[in-house]
Amino acid sequence: MTDLYRRLQQHLDKQPIGFPSTESGVELDLLKYFFTEAEAEVVLCLGLTHSRLWRIRRRFVRAHGRDIDEGALGEILERLWSKGSIRRSTRSPYGYSVAFLAIGMFEFHVDDLTPELMRLMHEYFDAGFKDEFFKGMLPQLRTSPHLKAIVPEHRIDTYDNMRHYVEHTDQKIGVANCVCKQGEALLGRPCTQVDDIEVCVFFGESDYVERGRGRYITRQECLDLLDTAEKKGLVLQPGNSLQAFCICLCCGCCCGVLTAARKFDKPAGLFATNYFATIDATACNGCGVCVKRCQMDALALDRERRTVWLDPDRCIGCGLCVTTCRPGAAKLQKKEHVTVPPRNLEMLYLAILAKKAGKARMLLNLLKLAAGARL
Incomplete structure (x- = not known):
C-alpha cells in the first residue's frame, strides 16, 4: 500500500x-x-x-x-x-x-x-x-493594492485594479467560505478580523457552486466585499493572470499563504506585486494604526520617536497601511519594473512548469500533452 x-x-x-x-x-x-x-x-x-x-x-x-x-x-x-x-x-x-x-x-x-x-x-x-x-518567481496569486491607496499620478494597470476587473468582467462572479479561516476555526483559532468568512471570490463557471460549496453573487455584492476587505484589513490576492480566476481576501491570522510567507526572512520577494509602501518619518505621528493593519509584520512602532519603521523586505504592497493613515505619512509607490501576469490560468501553470522543468524538459512535456499522454 x-x-x-x-x-x-x-x-x-x-x-x-x-x-x-x-x-x-x-x-x-x-x-x-x-x-x-x-x-x-x-x-x-x-x-x-x-x-x-x-x-x-x-x-x-x-x-x-x-x-x-x-x-x-x-x-x-x-x-x-x-x-x-x-x-x-x-x-x-x-x-x-x-x-x-x-x-x-x-x-x-x-x-x-x-x-x-x-x-x-x-x-x-x-x-x-x-x-x-513559494518556489520560483511566478506565484499562483499576486498582491493587488487597495484602490484607495493609489495616488492619482500613479496610473494603475487594469490587472492590478480589482474594482475595474469586477466592474467589467463578462464572467459569472461567485463567493465561497474562506477555507483558511474555516480551518483555523476548527482548531480553536477563529479569525480575529472578520466574523463572516464568506469572502473568497471566484469567476466563471464554478465547481464550488456545482458541489454546493459556493454561490453566485451580483457585481455590486462583489464590490461591497472589496470595500469590506479594505475596512477589515484584508489583503487582496487575485489569481496571477490577466483573466483572474479568483480574488482571495486574506488575513494574517489565518491565511496559509501569508502565515507561511512570514516565516521567511525576506517574504516580499515571494510575492508578485508591483507596489511597495514608504513611510515619511517627519509626517508620521506614531499612532500605530498601520502597524496593526499590516499583515506581514513589515511595520514596527518606535514609541520614543513617535514614528513607524518599515522593513521593505517584508512589504508586499497591499496598501492597507496607506488607506487609514490620517497624516498621510504612508504612501504606496509603484515599482520601476512592473510584472505583467500570464494571459490566463492555463498559461500561468505552463509558465510555472517551464520554470520548474527547464526548457528542454518543458518541450518534452508539451509534446506529451499534445499526444494525450499524462504528465
Missing part, C-alpha cells in the same frame, strides 16, 4: 505545483486522507490536462495490468470530483485531471474540513510544502 501512495506522490510532484516528499512521510498521510487505494490507482492515470473516460481507462490498463469497468471508473471519478480531490471539465462529456494540493484539493474541501486535515496541512507546510509553494 505504501508503494502505491509513494508512486502517487511522485506523480503529483511532477505537476507545476508539486507534492514533495518529506523525512516524516506526512505527505503519504495526506494522500491516504484524500484517496482510498482504489481511488489512488485511478488518480495515477490522470494528468495535468483533462482526459476523457476512455483515455483514463486505457492508461489504467497500462499502469496496473488489468482492466476496469467503465461504469465503475466513472463512479470513482465523479466521487473524487464531488469530494474536491480532482478537477473536472465544465461540460459533458466530462474530462478529468489532477488537482494540486494548493491551490486545489485543500481549497476544494471547504465546508468539508476536519481537524485531522488541518493538522496534516500544517505539518506538511512546515515540513516542506511551503518551499514548493
Whole structure:
C-alpha cells in the first residue's frame, strides 16, 4: 500500500505545483486522507490536462495490468470530483485531471474540513510544502493594492485594479467560505478580523457552486466585499493572470499563504506585486494604526520617536497601511519594473512548469500533452 501512495506522490510532484516528499512521510498521510487505494490507482492515470473516460481507462490498463469497468471508473471519478480531490471539465462529456494540493484539493474541501486535515496541512507546510509553494518567481496569486491607496499620478494597470476587473468582467462572479479561516476555526483559532468568512471570490463557471460549496453573487455584492476587505484589513490576492480566476481576501491570522510567507526572512520577494509602501518619518505621528493593519509584520512602532519603521523586505504592497493613515505619512509607490501576469490560468501553470522543468524538459512535456499522454 505504501508503494502505491509513494508512486502517487511522485506523480503529483511532477505537476507545476508539486507534492514533495518529506523525512516524516506526512505527505503519504495526506494522500491516504484524500484517496482510498482504489481511488489512488485511478488518480495515477490522470494528468495535468483533462482526459476523457476512455483515455483514463486505457492508461489504467497500462499502469496496473488489468482492466476496469467503465461504469465503475466513472463512479470513482465523479466521487473524487464531488469530494474536491480532482478537477473536472465544465461540460459533458466530462474530462478529468489532477488537482494540486494548493491551490486545489485543500481549497476544494471547504465546508468539508476536519481537524485531522488541518493538522496534516500544517505539518506538511512546515515540513516542506511551503518551499514548493513559494518556489520560483511566478506565484499562483499576486498582491493587488487597495484602490484607495493609489495616488492619482500613479496610473494603475487594469490587472492590478480589482474594482475595474469586477466592474467589467463578462464572467459569472461567485463567493465561497474562506477555507483558511474555516480551518483555523476548527482548531480553536477563529479569525480575529472578520466574523463572516464568506469572502473568497471566484469567476466563471464554478465547481464550488456545482458541489454546493459556493454561490453566485451580483457585481455590486462583489464590490461591497472589496470595500469590506479594505475596512477589515484584508489583503487582496487575485489569481496571477490577466483573466483572474479568483480574488482571495486574506488575513494574517489565518491565511496559509501569508502565515507561511512570514516565516521567511525576506517574504516580499515571494510575492508578485508591483507596489511597495514608504513611510515619511517627519509626517508620521506614531499612532500605530498601520502597524496593526499590516499583515506581514513589515511595520514596527518606535514609541520614543513617535514614528513607524518599515522593513521593505517584508512589504508586499497591499496598501492597507496607506488607506487609514490620517497624516498621510504612508504612501504606496509603484515599482520601476512592473510584472505583467500570464494571459490566463492555463498559461500561468505552463509558465510555472517551464520554470520548474527547464526548457528542454518543458518541450518534452508539451509534446506529451499534445499526444494525450499524462504528465
